[in-house]
Amino acid sequence: MYKEMQKQKSLLELTHLLVEKDHSWVESKKKMDGTISLVPSHDRGEEEEETRSIHKYTPLLMATSTGIAQIVEKVLQLHPQAAEAHDIDNQQNILHIAIKHRRLQIFKLVKKSKSLTLRMAMKNDRDGNTILHQAAYMRYYSANTQRVGGPALQLQEELRWMVRVEKIMPPHYITHHNHKGLTAEELFNSEHAKLLQSAQEWMKGTAQSCSTVAALVATVVYAAAYTAPGGYDSNGLPLLRDSAFFVTFAITNTVSLISSLASLVTFLSILTSPFEYQDFYRSLPFRLHLGFTLLFFSLVTNVLKGMPKRA
Known part of the structure; x- marks a missing residue:
């Protein structure tokens, strides 16, 4: 037990150091809002394409998609402005990613800041999907992630996700249509037909x-x-x-x-x-x-x- 505690302590220290020196979120944030980065960039011209080809996501977005809440919390503590970062290809922020991957712990972590949550909830991705559309998709659904047994309880948990997300949505966004002309409710019904x-x-x-x-x-x-x-x-x-x-x-x-x-x-x-x-x-x-x-x-x-x- 002592060895395990030492390993966890060392891991937390290493995570802190890596997060402190990581500024990969700056590029995606700058491309989203057009702001000028205050973080120094070294050889940005020759490294930009290489970095983009190595990782589709930044470490923050990767931690969000895989459900590592400790890293997400640490990044947001040391770099609060990193919350505005997003996936460059799909134009999805960490709230989009946490919802579509059903990461409840990270969802609750982001929701603690009401102003931040409201700003992120008003963003649509490349296909015109709101965060409520992300809750309706089953593309990344996993019964193991939900940790519930039986199709009926799985469907109940999916419905709970819709309710959770709807509570933080601006009212006029609930009936928003994506580029395919579907509202979140229509998308949910079509995506969950087999599960129903x-x-x-x-x-x-x-x-x-x-x-x-x-x-x-x-x-x-x-x-x-x-x-x-x-x-x-x-x-x-x-x-x-x-x-x-x-x-x-x-x-x-x-x-x-x-x-x-x-x-x-x-x-x-x-x-x-x-x-x-x-x-x-x-x-x-x-x-x-x-x-x-x-x-x-x-x-x-x-x-x-x-x-x-x-x-």
Whole structure:
């Protein structure tokens, strides 16, 4: 652990030194706003083409696209003006790149400065795409980047990205059309059509399977309600009615029955949903998690119910 801590400390020191001496962002910023660089340039004429051919992105943009938030934060601390840099070929700034690569940590880092965020949000790339169009594209989408499982939850995370970006967009930019004549919403719908279909099938299959399990649990629990532990006396009353175990059995059996029926109703409500994009943003995932919770609670109480009986 000590060696690892020393390595991390050395890496942070090296990163600080490299970032402090790196001024590769100056060229792209100057070409964007036409300002004169205050950073000295050595042999710029013969090195410009060579530098451009080696790296398409500057280190800042490369760190943004790969999600290395520590380097991005360090660059912005030492060179705040570097935030205005952009990819020369595509005319995309770090906010564009963070959004299209789904780098949430860097997105939050940039969003801390409201004035900077507003300026960057008003920039369009070479194809006329706003930052909301970048959130709609799936070109750089990766389920591993999102770290969520299941097509339905992946689609929910994509919808969340649209909402996150829309909150920092100027209102009149939301309906902006790119050079292909598409708004961000239209682009999102076309880009995510296959994911929507997969999410619909996954959600339906999961809800059907879980509703079957919930129905079986409800059937077993309902039948158990007529079988009191210890049997009945000649008057038809439970022999253990005054026992604490019987009270526990009655309570857990009732709770299990209610939970299983509620779970069944929840999963059936999912199956009757229209399965549109807006349903996957909050409604369907919430009902799915609620159904799982109720079903799990029903199974747990059903097990607890059987313990006094076996005892």
